[in-house]
Amino acid sequence: MIRVRFLGTAASRPTVGRNVSGIAVQREGESFLLDCGEGTQRQIMRFGTGFSFCHIFITHGHADHFLGLPGLLRTMGLQGREDPMTIYGPAGTRELLRAAVRMGIERLAFPVEVRSLRDGDRVAFDGWAVHAYDVDHGVAAVGYALVEEMRLGRFDVEMARSLGVPEGPLFGQLHRGRPVEVDGRVITPEEVVGPPRPGRKVVYTGDTRPTRATGAMAMGADLLIHEATFGSEEKRRAWETRHSTAAEAARVAAQAKVKRLVLTHVSARYADAPRVLENEARAIFPESTVARDGLEIEIGYRD
Numbered sequence: 001m002i003r004v005r006f007l008g009t010a011a012s013r014p015t016v017g018r019n020v021s022g023i024a025v026q027r028e029g030e031s032f033l034l035d036c037g038e039g040t041q042r043q044i045m046r047f048g049t050g051f052s053f054c055h056i057f058i059t060h061g062h063a064d065h066f067l068g069l070p071g072l073l074r075t076m077g078l079q080g081r082e083d084p085m086t087i088y089g090p091a092g093t094r095e096l097l098r099a100a101v102r103m104g105i106e107r108l109a110f111p112v113e114v115r116s117l118r119d120g121d122r123v124a125f126d127g128w129a130v131h132a133y134d135v136d137h138g139v140a141a142v143g144y145a146l147v148e149e150m151r152l153g154r155f156d157v158e159m160a161r162s163l164g165v166p167e168g169p170l171f172g173q174l175h176r177g178r179p180v181e182v183d184g185r186v187i188t189p190e191e192v193v194g195p196p197r198p199g200r201k202v203v204y205t206g207d208t209r210p211t212r213a214t215g216a217m218a219m220g221a222d223l224l225i226h227e228a229t230f231g232s233e234e235k236r237r238a239w240e241t242r243h244s245t246a247a248e249a250a251r252v253a254a255q256a257k258v259k260r261l262v263l264t265h266v267s268a269r270y271a272d273a274p275r276v277l278e279n280e281a282r283a284i285f286p287e288s289t290v291a292r293d294g295l296e297i298e299i300g301y302r303d
Contacts, residue, residue, distance in 0.1 A: 002027045002146070002200055002299040004223065006291045007043035009264045011229045011243075012064050014039065015271040018293050020064040021264070023204065023225065024049040025146060030125065034144060034204050035059055040068035041075045047294050051076055055123070057130060058089040059206025060141035061096045070103040077109045084111040088123065090132070091116045092140035117142060119213075128199065133217050135208035138242040143206050145217050148199025151301075152176070160192045200299055203258075207265060209239070210248040218256040222299050226252060228263035228277050228290070231270065246277040250284035259302075264291040 003026040008019035020037030024044065032055040033040070044051060058066045069087070076085075089097050097114045117123070117132040119142070128148040135143045155175045165171065165187055170180045179188045201221040205214055208227060218224045226249035230238045238245050246263055253261035263277055270277055274290035281288035289295075 002202060002222075004202065004225070004297045004299070005047055005049050006262075006264065006293060006295045007040055007047060007049070008035075008037050009266055009291045009293055009295075010064075010271065011227075011265045011267045013268065015268050018266065018271050019043050020068075021059075021206075022068065023264075024053070025202065027128065027146065032057060032130070035065045035206065036068040036072060037064045038067040038071075041072040043293065044072075047296075051079065051081070054083055054085055055130075056085070056087045057132075057144050058087065058093065058097060059135075059143065059204075060090060060137055060139055061093040062139070062207065065206065066097060066100055069097070069100040070105060073101060073108060073112065074105050077105070077107075081110045084113065086113045086115060088115050088117050088132075090140040090142040091118050131217070133213050135205055135214065136211050136242060137207045137209070141206055141208065143208065143214060143217065144204050145221075146200075146202040148201070150196040151199055153194035153196050154303075156192045156194070160187075163187050163191065165192070197301075197303060200301065202299065205244075207243060209242050210244050210252045215252050215256045218252065218258055221256065221258045222302070223260050223262065223297065224253050224256065224258040225262050225264055225291075227265035228281065229265050229267050231276055231280055234267075246281040246288075246290075247284055250281035250288055253281075253285045253288070259287065260297075261285055261288045262291050262295075262297065263288065266290065 005024040007022035010018035019039045021035040022040040023034040031053040094116045119134040122129045122131045131145045132142045164182050177189050202223045203218040204225040228246040228249045229243040278290045
């Protein structure tokens with residue numbers, strides 16, 4: 001199961017009900033953060049996501065997306081953490097993020113590495129990876145996509161039995177693509193295993209104008225998390241500040257044929273009335289939701 005927990009959904013500054021940007025992602029026992037705005041450590045405590053993650057992916061160098069790092073790292077140190085941490089950001093933000101790591105911290109009890117990612121770079125894990133891609137925010141900025149590798153095809157147990165394959169290790173060999181011999185006959189994987197099945201995909205834009213790159217990265221995604229700072233009545237301001245409206249985000253989702261769209265980075269003017277943005281998006285892409293702090297989304301396999 002992939003679980004996405006929204007720790008902060010406000011744009012630029014916190015409101016009474018919304019903290020600034022931060023998302024916790026958990027996948028099969030592994031976890032990481034997407035952005036770390038001021039107050040993220042408290043949101044982690046509030047929503048019970050835990051501090052066990054070893055990777056933080058920062059989309060860009062605006063304060064509402066990384067200023068939570070000093071407090072978060074200090075809290076981890078005071079908790080006795082020893083595991084290393086890696087912080088990623090777009091090229092050009094490495095020194096800024098290093099300064100944030102050092103800010104207000106006399107000594108870290110665990111190692112912290114800061115790495116730069118460029119368009120097309122990926123951070124590989126076991127069976128999945130986080131891909132970075134360029135977005136359009138007027139500064140060095142990237143979006144991130146959690147992309148799982150293709151899964152093995154579905155194993156046809158009844159067909160295997162009918163071919164005389166005994167249950168046990170031979171089932172596993174066939175499922176992994178290795179032919180087996182049974183009573184002098186070779187059974188091939190193609191006889192009992194279906195075509196490979198796609199893994200899951202979650203895409204997070206960070207702050208950006210709608211872009212073709214986001215559409216390409218999000219094609220067929222299970223979840224697209226797209227910023228929607230403004231409604232269409234402020235589309236000129238959205239263009240000037242390199243942000244998106246809810247309708248623009250919905251068009252990206254529709255064109256990319258994603259399964260679900262969640263809007264975040266909500267301007268304070270909509271903080272108490274998110275339905276304005278939600279209705280605007282749903283008129284274009286019905287499977288749209290405006291995130292709230294604490295919202296958790298679970299993503300299972302489609303088949």
